[in-house]
Amino acid sequence: MKKIAIIGFGVVGSGVYEIIRKNKDALTKKSGEEIDVKKILDIRDFSDHKESHLFTKDFNDLLNDGEIEIVVETMGGIKFAYEYTKALLESGKSVVTSNKELVATHGEEFFRIAKEKNVRYLYEASVGGGIPVIRPLACDVSANEVVNVSGILNGTTNYILTKMFKENDSFENALKNAQELGYAEKDPTADVDGHDACRKIAILMSLVTGRKIECEDINTKGIRNVSAEDVTYAAAIGCTIKLIGCGFVENGKVSASVEPMLIPASHPLSSVEDVFNAVTVKGNMVDTLMFYGRGAGMLPTASAVVGDVIDIVRNGEYNPYYSWGDADKEKIIPYEDINTKFFVRIEEAQKEKIASIFPDVEIIKGVSDYGFVSPLMSVKELDEKLTAAGGYISRIRLFR
């Protein structure tokens, strides 16, 4: 019998409890041992819960319980989650989390402690909800040098963009609709401005490179400025617009970003709709793989958490393949040095100047203005050329 504890009985934490109760027999078969929830830490009152005796408000009840070998941290936030996770790992317990902010911010420190104590710190649920992506990167593609990871990593923004494309909704209406359905928070900043996706691509690229990639080094732009006219242009050039977190490894250096991108209709990411998430991984041997599924929600996310718990029940010893070390700022390619293409919108009056600066591009007419696909060059060079041409209305990067 393996005893576990849960910290934070919110959406994901209660999902973990539900799966362990509901799939008990299957879990025992798959773990080789029965898994039981011994304690649940939450500051809220659960005296009405049918297993109210499991709940405690005192962290020490978990920390000092020698029977509890694995703790699930699904409380979110940084302050308490950091202190609790550190103390638990130091006391020789393994920790499983869905807390992407914590993994992205303090992962490297936790891996160090986990190594010292020969326990595990796992975080499959922190990226892509129920979609397996951490373990495939750590294990399945290990024969490859991973050269690119790109993903639709946030369901809220994907739902909004899908509504804008399919129903010609404005951003504001689509957001309101997402809020009504519970897909978006009252304060949608973390989703809409790309911070959530930023933490997730930070985790994925840290895992791929073995070095912490910090959010401050990831150029992050959300979808607030994607307009109905952008949607029209995108359709005209056979693309959809998706909020993409992506990272490239080139000659040992790394670039990472979060921004709306134009995806050709032929690419599998373009048909990922509504709240679904998907991650593509490109290895130098296997070419492009895609992992698709529900990127959020109680049971899908809890499914990933419990998958990690089972992994630890099967093998509780430290495993270096899920870890990374400290950041190495010298290995970061700044956003302005990325070589890429953009779809650039310009005023009618700029047409001639643009045509002389970019002689080979085709300028197409939109509803109220003009647009063109810029040639492959660094962001910096493009910016200089556009400044010389009198600026631009907006620009969206092309997915490659």
Added chain:
Amino acid sequence: MKKIAIIGFGVVGSGVYEIIRKNKDALTKKSGEEIDVKKILDIRDFSDHKESHLFTKDFNDLLNDGEIEIVVETMGGIKFAYEYTKALLESGKSVVTSNKELVATHGEEFFRIAKEKNVRYLYEASVGGGIPVIRPLACDVSANEVVNVSGILNGTTNYILTKMFKENDSFENALKNAQELGYAEKDPTADVDGHDACRKIAILMSLVTGRKIECEDINTKGIRNVSAEDVTYAAAIGCTIKLIGCGFVENGKVSASVEPMLIPASHPLSSVEDVFNAVTVKGNMVDTLMFYGRGAGMLPTASAVVGDVIDIVRNGEYNPYYSWGDADKEKIIPYEDINTKFFVRIEEAQKEKIASIFPDVEIIKGVSDYGFVSPLMSVKELDEKLTAAGGYISRIRLFR
């Protein structure tokens, strides 16, 4: 230093050699130990190869080499591969294979020996080429009861069907084109008649249920009879046609089949084109996941083989989660008892009778005949009703 050997230096075997040479540093980092190819068994002459000293024609050179701990079997076929694999496992070596026929036919016996000898028998490359699907089923979705696995498991037939849909090619022309491009064999039977997909869904459902699912219990139909008119009907009802290997688990019983199916355009499998493969897995907690990528080809398939080798270098002890036991015929749901829907094509003269037997269906006109979607019922019941209505021209099952 971990010494490995390769049996069969064909497409996949030479890909394994290439990856181990090319990604050497990355592999050492990811395995924690250097991996080196010590011997290669192939009956053909490789005296011109730059490392010709590695080659041998004598199996005993591998079997009796105590330094070789892991053997990659990429020779294909049953007879020799079976004898070699059995002898290697019995001598305490782990074996990694891409040989789907062998895994589907003798897997349960190899797992038994592997358990006795505390070594591993892994087969990620046997299904979906480079796409991770075995390990995700064995590990990532372990918190779930898997209720359905469905996949586009054969690239050749998917290429042919894509040509038929996109370019209105006939089956014969598309097959010829696939043969010219090297996607189809001169004798395309194994692909076109569904035998290849059958072995793969047999492996997946054996893994999911823990019991061998035998190919003889999988109703298998290929794509030879898919016609241009079927394509027209499919488009008319918003579907594509894909060769799908699928299996369902219901109340502890299993049904599995391989057949062309109508896939709604909204389903992610419908946009899997050309030689790409994809597998969807539905768990009772995580809902539907999809894994997508190159289902064949030298380096993608070899990437999966080397991923298994690295897994064994990291941990060479027997692991029960990749295994299954003997078949249990009583747990098989016969094809005729499956509850499903079909698109049925009928003669004009049958219209009235069909309308009276199936009062709620809408009969649509094709080019030369008529068609309708049958209500949900068992295959047996549908067959009886269709016989009463004077038979049918053809029928294609609807994906669910």
